[in-house]
Amino acid sequence: METKQRRLEALVAAARPGDSSHTVWLEPMVSAESGFRSKAKMVVGGTVDDPTVGILDADDRGVDLRLCPLYGTDLARAFPILAEFITVARLEPYDIPARKGELKHIIVTVSPGGELMARFVTRSTESLARLRKHLPWLLDRLPRLVVVTLNVLPEHKAALEGQQEIVLTELDTLRMDMGRVTLHARPQSFLQTNTDIARRLYALVAGWVDEGAATTVWDLYCGVGGFALHCVREGRTIVGVESAEQAVIAARRSAREMADAGQPGALEAAFEAADATAWVRGRPAPDVVIVNPPRRGIGPELAEWIESSGVRRVVYSSCNAVTLAKDLGAMPSLAPVRGRLLDMFPHTEHYEAVVLLERV
Known part of the structure; x- marks a missing residue:
């Protein structure tokens, strides 16, 4: 665990040498040693x-x-x-x-x-x-x-x-009870393979979003809507963007069920099947952007848009700390103020991370 944490902190420090000393690293989320794969x-x-x-x-x-x-x-x-x-x-x-x-x-x-x-x-x-x-x-x-x-x-x-x-x-879907939200897993939809850590991650990110009293939130690379749906609140507009159409269908279904159950704000959650980088162009920035990209990261185009957009807070959930660091280097106006290692894969060198960025 210590080795993973050192690697993560070193990558972020190399990408943001002036800011990383102010990053607060929370205690890692640790998985069970066995029986954790879903x-x-x-x-x-x-x-x-x-x-x-x-x-x-x-x-x-x-x-x-x-x-x-x-x-x-x-x-x-x-x-x-x-x-x-x-x-x-x-x-x-x-x-x-x-x-x-x-x-x-x-x-x-x-x-x-x-x-x-x-x-x-x-x-x-x-x-x-x-x-x-x-x-x-x-x-x-x-x-x-x-x-x-x-x-x-x-x-x-x-x-x-x-x-x-x-x-x-x-x-045609498997109902995944994630605590506050029930997600629908379609056959070809991506879901974290460690459900316990995923539950805790969704709750953590929702708490970070709530700290800023955000009224508009975008969840880019939203998958079946895990982050977006956990951030649903009365008076808040949520948009999830995902290129996989089947995942978007599943996210919409979960949002509809939340609305039918009387969850305040669920009707304000919308999901779009689109490429995230193309979708953001020409749109005014929200209060918070959540990104959860594949291993390749968000890439230079989306990083450039976020950097120039004026968005005040970004939550970056990453399955590849190397591309996370690269993307952080391309957004110098957004400082990593808080981070946490997610040890989803014990017995391996792999780990995930989530970082809260704020505009300086």
Whole structure:
């Protein structure tokens, strides 16, 4: 933990040598050592009658990870049944060296309440009829499995999923109770894989936004609306911007449910499917901008807009401290006043961070 903190502080200090000495680093958010992952991206190997669910070794042979301690009880109980289902439905594991077979991955997500979403990633729709035929068997043995899909990845390449998604159940979203807000996880939507840290992060950022008495807030790269929806307050206008249309649909659904439940301000939350950098051009700045970009960071164009926009406060949530530091260097008028390391991935060198910036 100490090593991660030193790396983070050193990157920020190198990017902002004049300001970083005034940055208050809060105590890191520390994850549980085991059972913390809410999403399992399992490679399928072996044979139809003896499948493995986990990873591949250097020779592309399956290594079973059903007993991996990173996954909690709900996921651990599901893995053997999903492996048995491969045999029941005759889903031939994809053989990478031979380039034959069908089933490449099984992606499983668990909600805080223990409900499950399982996605079968295959090379084609050849197995679709068998999936549908034997789905009652699977649902009977996994009664908390509420969303099942077939994802088609025809190309022979190192990718997790394809574009085509066929929903096989009545429900097409997994409800994620994040405390104050229930988010809807659609099959191809991004969600943090450490739900406990994500819950605490959303609450932290909402508190930072509330400190400034903001009446207008933008959440750029908003995903399914986690930050935006936690910042909903009476009299506050919220706009979330996300390029993935399915994520925007999910965010709108959550906002509508909040409004139906009588949450003040929920009707003032709007979500737009657009590129964040293009969307901000020509618009007057809000009181607060929240950014939660992918690993590449927000990039020079958006950083330049934020720098020149006059926005007083920015919250930057980052999964890559290297690009975070680079982007901070491109916004010299906004000083990092507060920061926190998020240790979402114990046992690894990876970490995330969130920084509050204020205009100087």
